[in-house]
Amino acid sequence: MALDKNQIAKRIGQELRDGYYVNLGIGIPTLVANYVPEGIKVILQSENGMLGMGPFPTKETVEADLINAGKQTITYLPGASFFDSATSFAMIRGGHVDITILGAFEVSEKGDIASWKVPGRLIKGMGGAMDLVASAEHIVVAMQHTNKDGQSKLLKECTLPLTGVKCVKKIVTDLAVLEVTDKGFKLLERAPGVTVEQIKAATAGTLIVEGDIPEIAL
Protein backbone atom coordinates (compact mmCIF):
# COMPACT_ATOMS: atom_id res chain seq x y z
CA MET A 1 0.00 0.00 0.00
CA ALA A 2 1.32 3.39 -0.96
CA LEU A 3 1.52 5.91 1.88
CA ASP A 4 -1.09 8.63 2.18
CA LYS A 5 -0.12 12.24 2.83
CA ASN A 6 -0.29 11.88 6.59
CA GLN A 7 1.86 8.76 6.47
CA ILE A 8 4.47 10.56 4.35
CA ALA A 9 4.45 13.33 6.95
CA LYS A 10 4.75 10.77 9.75
CA ARG A 11 7.79 9.14 8.10
CA ILE A 12 9.45 12.54 7.67
CA GLY A 13 8.81 13.19 11.36
CA GLN A 14 11.35 10.42 12.01
CA GLU A 15 14.04 12.67 10.48
CA LEU A 16 13.60 15.22 13.27
CA ARG A 17 16.01 15.37 16.22
CA ASP A 18 15.61 17.01 19.59
CA GLY A 19 16.34 20.75 19.46
CA TYR A 20 16.13 21.05 15.67
CA TYR A 21 15.07 24.35 14.15
CA VAL A 22 12.73 23.31 11.33
CA ASN A 23 11.29 25.11 8.30
CA LEU A 24 8.21 23.46 6.81
CA GLY A 25 6.90 24.28 3.35
CA ILE A 26 3.28 24.36 2.22
CA GLY A 27 1.31 21.13 1.63
CA ILE A 28 2.46 17.76 3.01
CA PRO A 29 5.41 19.41 4.85
CA THR A 30 2.97 21.41 7.00
CA LEU A 31 1.50 18.10 8.23
CA VAL A 32 4.90 17.07 9.65
CA ALA A 33 4.18 19.38 12.61
CA ASN A 34 1.53 16.85 13.67
CA TYR A 35 4.05 13.96 13.72
CA VAL A 36 6.95 15.15 15.85
CA PRO A 37 8.03 11.93 17.63
CA GLU A 38 7.42 11.65 21.34
CA GLY A 39 10.21 12.92 23.58
CA ILE A 40 11.52 15.26 20.90
CA LYS A 41 11.09 19.01 20.88
CA VAL A 42 11.61 21.03 17.72
CA ILE A 43 11.21 24.75 17.04
CA LEU A 44 9.32 25.71 13.89
CA GLN A 45 10.63 28.64 11.85
CA SER A 46 8.31 30.51 9.51
CA GLU A 47 10.24 32.58 6.98
CA ASN A 48 7.92 35.58 7.18
CA GLY A 49 9.49 36.22 10.56
CA MET A 50 8.97 33.94 13.53
CA LEU A 51 10.46 31.12 15.58
CA GLY A 52 8.27 29.02 17.84
CA MET A 53 5.19 28.63 15.67
CA GLY A 54 2.27 26.93 17.37
CA PRO A 55 -0.98 25.36 16.14
CA PHE A 56 -3.85 27.20 14.46
CA PRO A 57 -5.73 29.61 16.76
CA THR A 58 -9.30 29.37 17.99
CA LYS A 59 -11.97 31.89 17.03
CA GLU A 60 -11.19 33.67 20.31
CA THR A 61 -7.40 33.86 19.91
CA VAL A 62 -7.08 34.61 16.18
CA GLU A 63 -4.78 37.57 15.34
CA ALA A 64 -4.51 39.24 11.91
CA ASP A 65 -0.92 40.25 12.76
CA LEU A 66 0.13 36.64 13.37
CA ILE A 67 0.43 34.48 10.25
CA ASN A 68 2.75 31.85 8.80
CA ALA A 69 4.51 31.84 5.42
CA GLY A 70 1.37 30.32 3.85
CA LYS A 71 -0.52 33.39 5.16
CA GLN A 72 -2.55 31.17 7.51
CA THR A 73 -3.46 32.46 10.96
CA ILE A 74 -1.41 30.69 13.63
CA THR A 75 -0.30 30.97 17.27
CA TYR A 76 3.06 31.10 19.03
CA LEU A 77 4.51 28.91 21.74
CA PRO A 78 6.45 29.90 24.90
CA GLY A 79 9.98 30.94 23.86
CA ALA A 80 8.82 32.29 20.49
CA SER A 81 10.36 35.33 18.81
CA PHE A 82 9.41 37.65 15.95
CA PHE A 83 11.81 39.42 13.58
CA ASP A 84 12.10 41.04 10.17
CA SER A 85 12.53 39.22 6.85
CA ALA A 86 16.27 39.98 6.53
CA THR A 87 16.90 38.39 9.93
CA SER A 88 14.68 35.47 9.00
CA PHE A 89 16.68 34.73 5.86
CA ALA A 90 19.94 35.27 7.74
CA MET A 91 18.82 32.25 9.79
CA ILE A 92 18.18 30.32 6.59
CA ARG A 93 21.13 31.49 4.49
CA GLY A 94 23.48 31.34 7.45
CA GLY A 95 22.77 27.66 8.01
CA HIS A 96 21.11 28.08 11.41
CA VAL A 97 17.98 26.20 10.40
CA ASP A 98 18.68 22.48 10.83
CA ILE A 99 16.22 20.98 8.38
CA THR A 100 14.03 22.22 5.55
CA ILE A 101 11.11 20.12 4.37
CA LEU A 102 9.38 21.11 1.17
CA GLY A 103 7.32 19.83 -1.73
CA ALA A 104 8.42 19.56 -5.37
CA PHE A 105 7.13 19.03 -8.90
CA GLU A 106 10.33 17.19 -9.89
CA VAL A 107 13.67 16.12 -8.40
CA SER A 108 16.67 15.02 -10.46
CA GLU A 109 19.12 12.27 -9.53
CA LYS A 110 21.73 15.02 -8.98
CA GLY A 111 19.54 16.65 -6.33
CA ASP A 112 18.19 19.47 -8.51
CA ILE A 113 14.67 20.54 -7.60
CA ALA A 114 11.86 22.15 -9.63
CA SER A 115 9.03 23.42 -7.45
CA TRP A 116 7.92 26.91 -8.40
CA LYS A 117 6.99 27.39 -12.03
CA VAL A 118 5.13 25.55 -14.75
CA PRO A 119 5.56 27.42 -18.06
CA GLY A 120 2.25 28.23 -19.68
CA ARG A 121 0.44 28.23 -16.36
CA LEU A 122 0.08 31.20 -14.01
CA ILE A 123 3.43 32.12 -12.53
CA LYS A 124 3.03 33.11 -8.91
CA GLY A 125 6.65 33.44 -7.87
CA MET A 126 9.20 31.50 -5.86
CA GLY A 127 8.63 33.11 -2.48
CA GLY A 128 11.35 31.85 -0.16
CA ALA A 129 11.88 28.46 -1.81
CA MET A 130 15.05 29.39 -3.73
CA ASP A 131 16.68 30.83 -0.63
CA LEU A 132 15.74 27.77 1.40
CA VAL A 133 17.05 25.15 -1.03
CA ALA A 134 20.25 27.08 -1.78
CA SER A 135 21.29 27.25 1.85
CA ALA A 136 19.81 24.51 4.01
CA GLU A 137 22.27 21.76 4.94
CA HIS A 138 19.55 19.19 5.20
CA ILE A 139 16.73 19.31 2.67
CA VAL A 140 14.00 16.68 2.60
CA VAL A 141 11.46 16.65 -0.22
CA ALA A 142 7.96 15.36 0.44
CA MET A 143 6.03 14.47 -2.71
CA GLN A 144 4.14 11.85 -4.66
CA HIS A 145 6.41 9.50 -6.59
CA THR A 146 4.50 10.08 -9.84
CA ASN A 147 2.32 12.92 -11.14
CA LYS A 148 -1.40 12.78 -11.90
CA ASP A 149 -0.67 11.30 -15.33
CA GLY A 150 1.40 8.53 -13.76
CA GLN A 151 4.73 9.97 -14.92
CA SER A 152 7.74 9.78 -12.62
CA LYS A 153 8.73 12.88 -10.67
CA LEU A 154 12.17 11.41 -9.93
CA LEU A 155 14.11 12.14 -13.11
CA LYS A 156 17.58 12.10 -14.64
CA GLU A 157 17.18 15.82 -15.35
CA CYS A 158 14.36 18.13 -14.31
CA THR A 159 12.22 19.35 -17.21
CA LEU A 160 10.63 22.31 -15.39
CA PRO A 161 12.41 25.55 -14.40
CA LEU A 162 14.67 24.87 -11.42
CA THR A 163 14.35 26.15 -7.89
CA GLY A 164 17.88 25.07 -7.00
CA VAL A 165 20.71 22.78 -8.09
CA LYS A 166 22.35 19.82 -6.30
CA CYS A 167 20.61 20.52 -3.02
CA VAL A 168 18.08 17.77 -2.22
CA LYS A 169 19.48 15.08 0.12
CA LYS A 170 16.47 12.93 0.88
CA ILE A 171 13.07 12.28 -0.66
CA VAL A 172 10.05 10.69 0.98
CA THR A 173 7.29 9.71 -1.46
CA ASP A 174 4.15 7.62 -1.23
CA LEU A 175 6.24 4.65 -2.42
CA ALA A 176 9.70 5.01 -0.95
CA VAL A 177 12.42 6.79 1.01
CA LEU A 178 15.39 7.66 -1.19
CA GLU A 179 18.75 9.35 -0.72
CA VAL A 180 20.40 11.43 -3.44
CA THR A 181 23.95 10.12 -4.01
CA ASP A 182 26.68 10.79 -6.58
CA LYS A 183 25.42 7.81 -8.56
CA GLY A 184 21.69 8.45 -8.43
CA PHE A 185 18.69 7.81 -6.19
CA LYS A 186 19.59 5.23 -3.55
CA LEU A 187 16.55 3.31 -2.36
CA LEU A 188 16.53 3.21 1.46
CA GLU A 189 13.02 2.04 2.36
CA ARG A 190 9.87 1.01 0.57
CA ALA A 191 6.24 1.56 1.52
CA PRO A 192 4.63 -1.50 3.17
CA GLY A 193 3.65 -4.01 0.49
CA VAL A 194 5.25 -2.03 -2.34
CA THR A 195 7.89 -4.02 -4.25
CA VAL A 196 11.30 -2.84 -5.45
CA GLU A 197 10.08 -3.55 -9.00
CA GLN A 198 7.13 -1.19 -8.56
CA ILE A 199 9.49 1.54 -7.33
CA LYS A 200 11.87 0.91 -10.23
CA ALA A 201 9.00 1.24 -12.68
CA ALA A 202 7.95 4.55 -11.12
CA THR A 203 11.46 6.05 -11.08
CA ALA A 204 12.76 7.56 -14.33
CA GLY A 205 16.17 8.52 -12.88
CA THR A 206 18.89 6.05 -11.92
CA LEU A 207 17.75 3.90 -8.99
CA ILE A 208 20.37 2.16 -6.86
CA VAL A 209 19.18 -0.91 -4.99
CA GLU A 210 21.66 -2.55 -2.64
CA GLY A 211 20.70 -5.63 -0.62
CA ASP A 212 17.35 -6.10 1.05
CA ILE A 213 15.24 -2.95 1.19
CA PRO A 214 13.29 -2.73 4.46
CA GLU A 215 9.70 -1.55 4.65
CA ILE A 216 8.97 1.91 6.06
CA ALA A 217 8.10 1.53 9.75
CA LEU A 218 5.42 3.97 10.91
Added chain:
Amino acid sequence: MNKTVNNAREAIQGMKDGMTMMFGGFGLCGIPENTILELSKTDIKDLTIISNNCGVDDFGLGLMLQRKQIRKMISSYVGENAEFERQMLSGELQVELVPQGTLAERIRAGGAGIPAFYVPAGYGTEVGIGKESREFNGKMHLLEHAFKADYAVVKAWKGDTAGNLIYRYTANNFNNMMAMAGKITIAEVEELVPAGELDPNFIHTPGIFVQRIFQGVNYEKRIEQLTLSK
Protein backbone atom coordinates in the same frame (compact mmCIF):
# COMPACT_ATOMS: atom_id res chain seq x y z
CA MET B 1 12.45 68.77 13.72
CA ASN B 2 8.84 67.76 13.29
CA LYS B 3 8.23 64.37 11.69
CA THR B 4 4.58 64.16 12.61
CA VAL B 5 2.00 64.68 9.88
CA ASN B 6 -1.74 64.55 10.38
CA ASN B 7 -2.77 61.86 7.96
CA ALA B 8 -1.95 59.87 4.84
CA ARG B 9 -2.80 62.78 2.54
CA GLU B 10 -0.11 64.93 4.15
CA ALA B 11 2.30 62.01 4.26
CA ILE B 12 2.28 61.43 0.49
CA GLN B 13 3.19 65.02 -0.42
CA GLY B 14 5.91 64.98 -3.07
CA MET B 15 5.06 61.59 -4.58
CA LYS B 16 5.24 61.82 -8.38
CA ASP B 17 4.76 59.80 -11.55
CA GLY B 18 7.57 57.36 -12.35
CA MET B 19 8.94 57.07 -8.82
CA THR B 20 10.18 53.90 -7.14
CA MET B 21 8.36 53.09 -3.92
CA MET B 22 8.58 50.34 -1.32
CA PHE B 23 5.58 49.09 0.64
CA GLY B 24 6.00 46.90 3.73
CA GLY B 25 3.93 43.83 4.51
CA PHE B 26 3.76 40.11 3.85
CA GLY B 27 0.52 39.18 2.16
CA LEU B 28 -1.96 41.55 3.82
CA CYS B 29 -0.15 41.36 7.17
CA GLY B 30 1.57 44.58 8.20
CA ILE B 31 0.69 46.63 5.10
CA PRO B 32 0.39 50.44 5.31
CA GLU B 33 -3.34 50.45 4.63
CA ASN B 34 -3.96 54.19 5.03
CA THR B 35 -1.20 55.33 2.68
CA ILE B 36 -2.07 52.77 -0.01
CA LEU B 37 -5.74 53.80 0.10
CA GLU B 38 -4.83 57.49 -0.14
CA LEU B 39 -2.38 56.94 -2.99
CA SER B 40 -5.00 54.91 -4.87
CA LYS B 41 -7.24 58.02 -4.85
CA THR B 42 -4.59 60.08 -6.66
CA ASP B 43 -3.62 60.03 -10.34
CA ILE B 44 0.05 59.29 -9.59
CA LYS B 45 1.13 56.57 -12.02
CA ASP B 46 3.97 54.72 -13.78
CA LEU B 47 5.27 53.59 -10.43
CA THR B 48 7.85 50.92 -9.77
CA ILE B 49 6.71 49.16 -6.61
CA ILE B 50 8.92 46.96 -4.46
CA SER B 51 6.78 44.85 -2.14
CA ASN B 52 6.86 41.15 -1.28
CA ASN B 53 3.31 40.73 -2.65
CA CYS B 54 0.77 42.85 -4.49
CA GLY B 55 -2.28 42.68 -2.26
CA VAL B 56 -5.56 41.09 -3.37
CA ASP B 57 -8.01 42.35 -5.98
CA ASP B 58 -9.87 44.76 -3.73
CA PHE B 59 -7.41 45.48 -0.92
CA GLY B 60 -3.86 46.62 -0.36
CA LEU B 61 -1.73 47.25 -3.44
CA GLY B 62 -4.49 45.58 -5.49
CA LEU B 63 -6.30 48.94 -5.25
CA MET B 64 -3.43 50.66 -7.09
CA LEU B 65 -3.36 47.89 -9.68
CA GLN B 66 -7.05 48.44 -10.38
CA ARG B 67 -6.29 52.10 -11.11
CA LYS B 68 -3.32 51.11 -13.29
CA GLN B 69 -0.87 53.18 -11.27
CA ILE B 70 1.82 50.48 -11.25
CA ARG B 71 4.15 50.04 -14.22
CA LYS B 72 6.53 47.55 -12.65
CA MET B 73 6.22 45.25 -9.67
CA ILE B 74 9.24 43.74 -7.89
CA SER B 75 8.07 40.90 -5.60
CA SER B 76 8.75 37.33 -4.51
CA TYR B 77 5.18 36.04 -4.76
CA VAL B 78 2.24 37.47 -6.68
CA GLY B 79 -0.57 34.89 -6.55
CA GLU B 80 -4.06 35.54 -5.20
CA ASN B 81 -4.81 38.45 -7.54
CA ALA B 82 -6.79 38.09 -10.78
CA GLU B 83 -6.26 41.68 -11.97
CA PHE B 84 -2.52 41.26 -11.47
CA GLU B 85 -2.59 38.16 -13.66
CA ARG B 86 -4.57 39.95 -16.35
CA GLN B 87 -2.22 42.96 -16.47
CA MET B 88 0.87 40.74 -16.43
CA LEU B 89 -0.36 38.55 -19.28
CA SER B 90 -1.44 41.57 -21.37
CA GLY B 91 1.96 43.19 -20.90
CA GLU B 92 0.58 46.29 -19.14
CA LEU B 93 2.49 45.38 -16.01
CA GLN B 94 6.16 44.43 -15.83
CA VAL B 95 7.06 41.92 -13.16
CA GLU B 96 10.44 41.07 -11.67
CA LEU B 97 10.36 38.05 -9.38
CA VAL B 98 13.08 37.94 -6.74
CA PRO B 99 13.67 35.17 -4.17
CA GLN B 100 12.26 36.35 -0.86
CA GLY B 101 15.48 36.33 1.14
CA THR B 102 17.37 38.02 -1.67
CA LEU B 103 14.61 40.64 -1.88
CA ALA B 104 14.88 41.29 1.87
CA GLU B 105 18.67 41.54 1.70
CA ARG B 106 18.66 43.79 -1.38
CA ILE B 107 16.43 46.19 0.54
CA ARG B 108 18.54 45.94 3.70
CA ALA B 109 21.70 46.51 1.65
CA GLY B 110 20.16 49.58 0.03
CA GLY B 111 19.50 51.06 3.44
CA ALA B 112 22.86 49.99 4.81
CA GLY B 113 25.01 51.47 2.04
CA ILE B 114 26.09 48.16 0.53
CA PRO B 115 25.80 48.40 -3.27
CA ALA B 116 25.87 44.66 -4.00
CA PHE B 117 26.57 41.29 -2.37
CA TYR B 118 26.76 37.58 -3.18
CA VAL B 119 24.11 34.97 -2.26
CA PRO B 120 23.66 31.34 -3.32
CA ALA B 121 19.87 31.61 -3.87
CA GLY B 122 18.90 31.32 -7.52
CA TYR B 123 22.24 30.09 -8.84
CA GLY B 124 21.61 27.65 -11.70
CA THR B 125 18.02 28.89 -12.12
CA GLU B 126 16.50 31.55 -14.35
CA VAL B 127 17.02 34.08 -11.54
CA GLY B 128 20.75 33.87 -12.29
CA ILE B 129 20.47 34.69 -15.99
CA GLY B 130 22.65 37.70 -16.83
CA LYS B 131 24.06 37.99 -13.31
CA GLU B 132 27.71 37.72 -12.33
CA SER B 133 28.51 34.55 -10.42
CA ARG B 134 31.47 33.58 -8.28
CA GLU B 135 32.56 30.64 -6.17
CA PHE B 136 33.09 31.03 -2.43
CA ASN B 137 34.00 28.06 -0.22
CA GLY B 138 33.25 25.63 -3.02
CA LYS B 139 29.76 26.95 -3.65
CA MET B 140 28.47 29.18 -6.45
CA HIS B 141 26.89 32.54 -5.64
CA LEU B 142 25.14 35.30 -7.59
CA LEU B 143 25.96 38.99 -7.39
CA GLU B 144 22.81 40.84 -6.33
CA HIS B 145 22.41 44.62 -6.29
CA ALA B 146 20.83 46.78 -3.60
CA PHE B 147 17.40 48.39 -3.90
CA LYS B 148 16.63 51.94 -2.89
CA ALA B 149 13.39 53.88 -3.20
CA ASP B 150 12.22 57.47 -3.53
CA TYR B 151 9.65 56.66 -0.87
CA ALA B 152 9.44 53.73 1.53
CA VAL B 153 6.09 53.28 3.23
CA VAL B 154 5.94 51.13 6.34
CA LYS B 155 3.36 50.15 8.93
CA ALA B 156 4.14 49.72 12.63
CA TRP B 157 2.12 48.97 15.74
CA LYS B 158 3.49 51.79 17.89
CA GLY B 159 5.58 54.78 17.01
CA ASP B 160 6.73 57.99 18.67
CA THR B 161 7.24 61.52 17.45
CA ALA B 162 11.00 60.84 17.10
CA GLY B 163 10.13 58.21 14.46
CA ASN B 164 10.97 55.15 16.56
CA LEU B 165 8.88 52.11 15.61
CA ILE B 166 7.72 48.87 17.23
CA TYR B 167 6.06 46.09 15.24
CA ARG B 168 3.60 43.47 16.39
CA TYR B 169 4.01 39.70 15.84
CA THR B 170 4.71 38.82 12.17
CA ALA B 171 3.60 42.27 10.96
CA ASN B 172 7.27 43.33 11.06
CA ASN B 173 8.35 41.31 7.97
CA PHE B 174 9.68 43.73 5.31
CA ASN B 175 8.81 46.95 7.18
CA ASN B 176 12.00 47.14 9.24
CA MET B 177 14.38 46.99 6.25
CA MET B 178 12.24 49.15 3.99
CA ALA B 179 12.30 51.92 6.58
CA MET B 180 16.08 52.03 6.05
CA ALA B 181 15.95 52.08 2.26
CA GLY B 182 13.70 55.05 1.48
CA LYS B 183 15.04 58.50 0.62
CA ILE B 184 11.87 59.53 2.40
CA THR B 185 10.33 56.96 4.72
CA ILE B 186 6.71 57.29 5.77
CA ALA B 187 5.61 55.32 8.81
CA GLU B 188 1.95 54.86 9.63
CA VAL B 189 1.28 53.48 13.09
CA GLU B 190 -1.70 52.26 15.06
CA GLU B 191 -0.68 54.31 18.08
CA LEU B 192 1.49 57.43 17.97
CA VAL B 193 2.92 58.63 21.29
CA PRO B 194 5.19 61.52 22.33
CA ALA B 195 8.95 60.81 22.25
CA GLY B 196 9.97 59.30 25.58
CA GLU B 197 6.93 57.10 26.06
CA LEU B 198 8.28 54.04 24.24
CA ASP B 199 10.93 52.06 26.12
CA PRO B 200 14.16 52.62 24.11
CA ASN B 201 15.19 49.04 24.93
CA PHE B 202 12.42 47.67 22.76
CA ILE B 203 12.58 49.80 19.61
CA HIS B 204 12.75 47.80 16.37
CA THR B 205 13.33 50.65 13.89
CA PRO B 206 15.33 53.61 15.23
CA GLY B 207 13.85 57.02 14.40
CA ILE B 208 16.77 58.09 12.18
CA PHE B 209 15.25 56.05 9.35
CA VAL B 210 11.82 57.69 9.49
CA GLN B 211 11.07 61.14 8.02
CA ARG B 212 7.25 61.28 8.33
CA ILE B 213 4.98 59.57 10.82
CA PHE B 214 1.26 59.59 11.47
CA GLN B 215 -1.37 57.67 13.37
CA GLY B 216 -3.53 55.74 10.93
CA VAL B 217 -7.28 55.25 11.16
CA ASN B 218 -9.81 52.48 10.54
CA TYR B 219 -7.37 49.59 10.23
CA GLU B 220 -9.17 46.69 8.62
CA LYS B 221 -6.33 44.15 8.96
CA ARG B 222 -7.93 41.76 6.55
CA ILE B 223 -7.06 38.07 6.97
CA GLU B 224 -6.18 36.17 3.78
CA GLN B 225 -6.36 32.60 5.09
CA LEU B 226 -8.40 32.21 8.24
CA THR B 227 -7.34 28.87 9.69
CA LEU B 228 -8.69 27.68 13.02
CA SER B 229 -7.97 24.69 15.25
CA LYS B 230 -10.61 22.02 15.09
